[in-house]
Amino acid sequence: MSSHCLELCEVSKVIGGKTIVEPLSLTLEAGSVLALCGGNGAGKSTILKMIVGIGRPTAGTIRVKGLDWKRQREAYAQQIGFMPDDFQFAGGLTAWDTIRFYADLRGVGEQRAAEVLAIVGLADDRHKLVARFSKGMRQRLLFAQAQLAEPALLVLDEPTNGLDPYWMESLVELLAQRKAAGQSVIFSTHQLDVAEAVADQVIFLNRGKVISRGSVRSFQEQHGTAGLAAAFTASLKGK
Numbered sequence: 001m002s003s004h005c006l007e008l009c010e011v012s013k014v015i016g017g018k019t020i021v022e023p024l025s026l027t028l029e030a031g032s033v034l035a036l037c038g039g040n041g042a043g044k045s046t047i048l049k050m051i052v053g054i055g056r057p058t059a060g061t062i063r064v065k066g067l068d069w070k071r072q073r074e075a076y077a078q079q080i081g082f083m084p085d086d087f088q089f090a091g092g093l094t095a096w097d098t099i100r101f102y103a104d105l106r107g108v109g110e111q112r113a114a115e116v117l118a119i120v121g122l123a124d125d126r127h128k129l130v131a132r133f134s135k136g137m138r139q140r141l142l143f144a145q146a147q148l149a150e151p152a153l154l155v156l157d158e159p160t161n162g163l164d165p166y167w168m169e170s171l172v173e174l175l176a177q178r179k180a181a182g183q184s185v186i187f188s189t190h191q192l193d194v195a196e197a198v199a200d201q202v203i204f205l206n207r208g209k210v211i212s213r214g215s216v217r218s219f220q221e222q223h224g225t226a227g228l229a230a231a232f233t234a235s236l237k238g239k
């Protein structure tokens, strides 16, 4: 069995004759964090959806903890906590009913459900209808459900979208804790400061193609205090 938590080998996606993701290979070890960065339409969400099994690759293979989605679907899914972008919860449920629903799906008890709500600062809002939640509160609830079963791999699509500065900072801290606990994280973001604060490795994408990749440290060594923003701009200019 592979020692990698996540392994993509020459994974590509073509829709309607258009290449959305060019062949991409990557590995992610336990306790490491990878950020996918790039502009609108770069292919970040498409890659994350293929990893969680929502969209299938046109070619290539994906393994999570050595498991193959096609042959070991249930075991594969159990390894992953997913935070989709722009997800709509059922608005007629309270935060507590919502998190318990997801806890049941994951075979997790009420104690853990309460714990994850507290971690994302929603314990006092648990009896509020999710329909009355702000965008940032819904994001925090989404992050909470992704963590319920303490999966080996967290797949987060734009996790800081809509978060206020306090919760943005808190999410960075929470991700650092997850990493220290040995979970692996792959996330997409437009916010290069967040990627810089939390990721070990970064992949820059443009129109489905990797234009640059490397460790955050190596980008910082190359570009100094301008860090990832300078690296991204240089990559787009092909330098």
Ligand SMILES: Nc1ncnc2c1ncn2[C@@H]1O[C@H](COP(=O)(O)OP(=O)(O)OP(=O)(O)O)[C@@H](O)[C@H]1O
Binding pocket: 015, 016, 020, 038, 039, 040, 041, 042, 043, 044, 045, 046, 047
């Ligand atoms: N079902 C689909 N059918 C056709 N094209 C699609 C489909 N899903 C995505 N695309 C196209 O694939 C490309 C990549 O989209 P994707 O959502 O992966 O980008 P992204 O990097 O996540 O963008 P953003 O930062 O705006 O969220 C875009 O050009 C998009 O229009």
